[in-house]
Amino acid sequence: xxxxxxxxxxxxxxxxxxxxxxxxxxxxxxxxxxxxxxxxxxxxxxxxxxxxxxxxxxxxxxxxxxxxxxxxxxxxxxxxxxxxxxxxxxxxxxxxxxxxxxxxxxxxxxxxxx
Amino acid sequence: xxxxxxxxxxxxxxxxxxxxxxxxxxxxxxxxxxxxxxxxxxxxxxxxxxxxxxxxxxxxxxxxxxxxxxxxxxxxxxxxxxxxxxxxxxxxxxxxxxxxxxxxxxxxxx
Numbered sequence: 001x002x003x004x005x006x007x008x009x010x011x012x013x014x015x016x017x018x019x020x021x022x023x024x025x026x027x028x029x030x031x032x033x034x035x036x037x038x039x040x041x042x043x044x045x046x047x048x049x050x051x052x053x054x055x056x057x058x059x060x061x062x063x064x065x066x067x068x069x070x071x072x073x074x075x076x077x078x079x080x081x082x083x084x085x086x087x088x089x090x091x092x093x094x095x096x097x098x099x100x101x102x103x104x105x106x107x108x109x110x111x112x113x114x
Numbered sequence: 115x116x117x118x119x120x121x122x123x124x125x126x127x128x129x130x131x132x133x134x135x136x137x138x139x140x141x142x143x144x145x146x147x148x149x150x151x152x153x154x155x156x157x158x159x160x161x162x163x164x165x166x167x168x169x170x171x172x173x174x175x176x177x178x179x180x181x182x183x184x185x186x187x188x189x190x191x192x193x194x195x196x197x198x199x200x201x202x203x204x205x206x207x208x209x210x211x212x213x214x215x216x217x218x219x220x221x222x223x224x
Contacts, residue, residue, distance in 0.1 A: 004157075031210055042201070043158065043214040092157050096210060101146065103212055105157035 002027055002097050004106035012112045013083055020079045021109045023093030028073035033094040033103065034066070043092065049076050083113045118202045123219040126196075132189040134218050136202030139183040144207040147178060149187045151198040152217070158201065161187065192222045 003026040013019050023032065034046040046066055049055040055068040069077045080087055093106040119137040126132040138147065148163040162169055162176045164185075169176045175188040189196055201217040 033211075042216055043212075045211055045213075048210065094157075094212075101163065102160050104160060107157045108155075110155075 001102075002029060002095050002104040004093055004095055004104055006093050006106040006109050008109055009107065010110040010112075012114065015084050015113055017083055018079055018081045019083065019111060020077050021091055021093070023076045023078070023095075023106060025074045025095045027097060029095040030073070030098045031096040032070060032076045033096070034068060034076075034078045035092040035094060035105075037090040037092060037108070039088070046078070046091075080111065083111075085113045087111065088113045118204055118215055120200075120202050120215065120218045122216065123221070125221050125223055126189075126192045128194060128222050128224050129191055132187075132192040132196065132220060132222070134187040134189075134200050134202075134220065135184065136187070137184045138202070138204045141182050141204055142206070143182075145204050146207065147176065147182075147185050148203040148205055148212065149174070149176065150201045150203065150212075150214075151196075152201070153195075153198040158214075161200075192220075194222050194224065196220065197222045 005024045007022045032049045035043040036046050037043045045058050046061045047055045047057045049068050049070040051070050051073050065081055067079045090108040090110050092108045094103045096103045146163050146165050149161040150158040152158045162174050164176045178185045199217040199219050201214050203212050
C-alpha cells in the first residue's frame with residue numbers, strides 16, 4: 001500500500017491568487033494523479049504526473065491554470081492559478097505504486113475561494 | 115473503459131450484510147472491476163478488485179457474475195462506520211485511469 005499526505009488540508013483564498021498543494025507519498029511511485037471533486041459531485045481526473053516527464057492533462061484542464069510539478073518519485077505539487085469561486089473544490093492526490101494495480105488517495109485539500 | 119450503473123442510494127441495518135450491486139454490461143475481457151468508498155470529507159479508500167473470479171479480503175467480498183456484466187460488493191457485517199459513497203469502477207488492464215461515476219450512497223442504520 002501507499003500512504004499519501006497532502007498539505008494544506010484546507011484553505012480559504014481570495015480570487016485572483018494562486019495556491020500550491022503538496023502531495024507526499026511514503027514510497028517511490030511511478031504514477032501520480034490529481035483529481036478535483038466539486039461540491040456534491042464525483043471525482044474528475046485533472047492530470048497524470050509521471051516523474052521526469054510533462055504532466056498529461058485531461059480534457060477541460062490546462063497547464064496554465066493547473067501547473068503540476070513532479071520533481072522526484074515521492075512528491076508532486078498542483079497549483080491552482082488565478083483562482084475564482086468556481087475553483088472551490090476538494091483537490092485529491094493519488095498514487096499508483098509500481099507493480100500494483102491499485103491507486104491510493106490522499107485525504108484531499110478543501111479549497112474555498114472568496 | 116466500460117461504464118457502470120449503480121443505484122444512487124441504499125440503506126442497510128447495522129450488523130446485517132450490505133449487498134451493493136453494479137452493472138457493467140459493456141465490460142470487455144481485460145477490464146477489471148474495482149470498488150472504492152469515500153467516507154464523508156475523506157479521500158477515496160480502496161476496497162477490492164477482481165477480473166473474473168470472486169474475491170475476498172478483510173474488508174469485503176466481490177462477486178462477479180459468470181458473464182461479467184454485473185458484480186456485487188458484499189460487506190458482511192455492516193457497521194455505522196461503513197456509511198459512505200461506494201464507487202464501482204471498470205478499468206482496462208492497460209489503462210492507469212480511474213473514472214468515477216456517481217456511486218451508491220450507503221447509509222447504515224442503527
